[in-house]
Amino acid sequence: MSPPAFDPFGELVPTAEPAVAPDRGPNWLKSAGIGLFWGLVGIIVLARAMYFEPGAFSFANAMAWAQGLFALL
Template structure:
């Protein structure tokens, strides 16, 4: 006998009539989702590597210095 499952509100969940078919569909959806996720990871990392700008971090230092000069001028 299978244990009774409950939804988040405490109501019992009815057992599905075709458990084999739902698991096959969910497996396909899971594999598609995992493949889509890792495909996007590869594309994003490849794009970051292709368009890498080594001076990008230095620009933030310039902005921080400009804000520091602005604060001394304003007197804050």
């Protein structure tokens, strides 16, 4: 039990039970929103990288990377 609380005029403030926050939505909706947010962040970052470095994401570079990956396997 908490100690009694008093208002600025010395009156006893009645204690109330702490309110329980209502459930705001299903967990899958929260997870979908978080996934959508980070997916958009990734798309924006890739789009900016392609805009500022147009040659870095060419098909030839992608094929060379894939061939190097297959060579390692």
